[in-house]
Structure formats: C-alpha cells, structure tokens
Amino acid sequence: MEVGFVGLGNVGSKLAGSLLRNGHDLTVLDLDQSLVSDFVARGAKSASTPAELMRLSDVVITCLPSPAASAATVRAMLPVAGPGKTWMEMSTTDVDVMKDLAAQMAAEGGSAVECPVSGGCHRADTGNISIFAGCDRATFERVLPLLTTLGRRVLHTGDIGSASVLKVMTNYLATANLLTLCEALVTMKAAGIDLNTTYEAIRISSGTSFVHETESQVILNGSRDISFTMDLVKKDIGLFQKIAAAAGVPLEISPLLIDIFEDGIARYGERELSPNIIRRLEDATGLSILAPGFPAQMTDEEPEAPGHEVVPKGQGVNKYHGKL
The missing domain is CATH 3.40.50.720 (NAD(P)-binding Rossmann-like Domain)
Incomplete structure (x- = not known):
C-alpha cells in the first residue's frame, strides 16, 4: 500500500x-x-x-x-x-x-x-x-x-462525524483538567506545601489523571513544553462549545474555559505553549510554580x-x- x-x-x-x-x-x-x-x-x-x-x-x-x-x-x-x-x-x-x-x-x-x-x-x-x-x-x-x-x-x-465529536470532547476534558491543576498547584504553593510532595499526592490519589502525569511535570520543570499552543486549545474548546450549542446544551464551565484561554492569548500570544496558562496565576500571586526533578519534555517509556x-x-x- x-x-x-x-x-x-x-x-x-x-x-x-x-x-x-x-x-x-x-x-x-x-x-x-x-x-x-x-x-x-x-x-x-x-x-x-x-x-x-x-x-x-x-x-x-x-x-x-x-x-x-x-x-x-x-x-x-x-x-x-x-x-x-x-x-x-x-x-x-x-x-x-x-x-x-x-x-x-x-x-x-x-x-x-x-x-x-x-x-x-x-x-x-x-x-x-x-x-x-x-x-x-x-x-x-x-x-x-x-x-x-x-x-x-x-x-x-x-x-x-462521530470521531471528530468525541475527539473534541476529550480535548475539552483535558483543558478543564489542565486549568484545575494550575489552580491546585498555585494554591498549594501559596499554602506553603512542597510542590514535589503535591505532585505525588495528586498522582497517587483520586485526583490523578493523564494530564497531571504529563503536563504537571513540564509545568513544574518550567519548560511548559508539550508541543501544543494556546491557539490550538482555543480552537478545540471552541469546537466543543459549538457542538453543545447546536445540541441545545446550556454549558456553564465551557464558556469560562474559553474566556480564560482568550485572556491567556491576549497576555502571552496565541503561539504560547498551552501549559503556560498557569502564568496568569503566577503573575497574579507573584509565585513561581517550579520544582526540581521533572523533565523538560515528556518521553514515552x-x-x-x-x-x-x-x-x-x-x-x-x-x-x-x-x-x-
């Protein structure tokens, strides 16, 4: 072939x-x-x-x-x-x-x-x-x-049509997870909790996820590099919102995610790496969300x-x- x-x-x-x-x-x-x-x-x-x-x-x-x-x-x-x-x-x-x-x-x-x-x-x-x-x-x-x-x-x-709808849905869920992880990491830092310990607490608990075990690592490293940018996130979550609107589903969280990424793009540029959405909270609090021992890029083991x-x-x- x-x-x-x-x-x-x-x-x-x-x-x-x-x-x-x-x-x-x-x-x-x-x-x-x-x-x-x-x-x-x-x-x-x-x-x-x-x-x-x-x-x-x-x-x-x-x-x-x-x-x-x-x-x-x-x-x-x-x-x-x-x-x-x-x-x-x-x-x-x-x-x-x-x-x-x-x-x-x-x-x-x-x-x-x-x-x-x-x-x-x-x-x-x-x-x-x-x-x-x-x-x-x-x-x-x-x-x-x-x-x-x-x-x-x-x-x-x-x-x-079915695969496109499901794929957009999974990207929406990943985005929601990324934003909640950003809030969790910054809040733990502000509360005086060690970030390496925070990472492990999430990883071994009901709070863990694929997004945590990948994107949280490059956030804590500081590279924020998963080869995905804010404009692509906005595109994907916008497609999910379009599907929901067409189906008459009155979403509440989805519009907020879009607003957050639109603000991130306005601040840092559409080609900024998507995990750097955490910068909004770093800038607001003056905290640096970094910890030793995490990789700059993810590799599949x-x-x-x-x-x-x-x-x-x-x-x-x-x-x-x-x-x-």
Whole structure:
C-alpha cells in the first residue's frame, strides 16, 4: 500500500515517522521543505502538490493545524480521488467540515476516514497513541492494519462525524483538567506545601489523571513544553462549545474555559505553549510554580507494540468480527 502524508508538524512528523519506521512506502508533503528533506533522507519520497500526492498514493493522511487547511488540501486532491483512493483525516477538525469533505470524496468514488489521535506527541512518536476512527465498518476493516501501525489503541466510533465529536470532547476534558491543576498547584504553593510532595499526592490519589502525569511535570520543570499552543486549545474548546450549542446544551464551565484561554492569548500570544496558562496565576500571586526533578519534555517509556482495536463494553455481534 502506497501511503501519502500531508503535514509534518509536531504531531504529523511523529505519526509519519511511525509509518516510515515500520516499513511503509511513504510519500510526504509539507510547506516546510526542510521537514520534507528530513523524511526523504530517511527513505521517504516527496510530492509537490496534494493532487500529485493523491495520484501517487492509495491512502493519503492529512494532519494539519486547522479545518481550513484540511479543506483546502482535500479539495486540491479531489480531482484525482477516484475508486480505490482513501483519505484519512488525523487532525482535530470541525465535524461539519469533515462530513462535507467526506461526502465530496465519496462523490468522486473514494473513501474517507476521520481518525484523530489522543495521548500527546510523546506517544505519537512511539506509535502508542490512541486513535478514534469514524467511517463505515468495511472501510475501517480495510485501514485497520495502517491504524494499528500509527497507534496502540484504535476505537471505531461509528460513522463519519462521530470521531471528530468525541475527539473534541476529550480535548475539552483535558483543558478543564489542565486549568484545575494550575489552580491546585498555585494554591498549594501559596499554602506553603512542597510542590514535589503535591505532585505525588495528586498522582497517587483520586485526583490523578493523564494530564497531571504529563503536563504537571513540564509545568513544574518550567519548560511548559508539550508541543501544543494556546491557539490550538482555543480552537478545540471552541469546537466543543459549538457542538453543545447546536445540541441545545446550556454549558456553564465551557464558556469560562474559553474566556480564560482568550485572556491567556491576549497576555502571552496565541503561539504560547498551552501549559503556560498557569502564568496568569503566577503573575497574579507573584509565585513561581517550579520544582526540581521533572523533565523538560515528556518521553514515552512504554515500548512500541502492535496496536489493537478497542471494543466498547456491551457491544454485541458484528458481521465483520463475529462476537465482540
């Protein structure tokens, strides 16, 4: 299978690296030619346009920073996207944009899969990230071997649109967790509690979480580097708010999260690293939330292993799988 990949940024470069490391025939495309050159030096091929990439590939994966960027790329591929061609969207995107582009791909005879990832750049780098996949079951079965190379845990979420909604939801929850952790760390510092001890108290208790065990560490180190920026957080939580509003759900916490990140962007810039949202409280209190012994960047200590499908509890019999 010939695989094309568009978008070699923080997450995309790591996902594409997993494909290359595991022996897939890979052709890449990015606006930054230095990123393309690095992949070519490691054995990939390159294409100069999205249409050329689709022509050369059986499957084209996009991992881009915004729904607009994905839409422009896919529309450029559509004229050569016929039967036997598959587009896989690994960005966090707008569900309405995803559905529209998938319909256009189907009209040309191709297939579409929305497969956003969750778990952080450090897990994308080792192929241990989680993947949500929205598409019909037959298409899912066809691309599952590729998905289990890209990630460790793969969840078929249903039809096109379902994965985008679930991914935005998980990013909303992660953002809410980040902000409460910021408040907890600053409050403990102000109360005179040692921050190393605070970290462990959270980690071994009911207060722990994936966000704590990753982002709290780079906050305490001072690097605040998880390769994710405030503008991307604002985009994701804004998409979640849009879903809730369309469904008529009167959220109370979500608008507050948006306000906090809008304020953070106004203060520190849209490309500021997202864990540095804690600076709002550091500035307000004059406290420095740092502690020794924590890493500047997260690394995945779990060894790379073959991925597998995650089956939701309570599912019955599926004609493709037999008993689930």
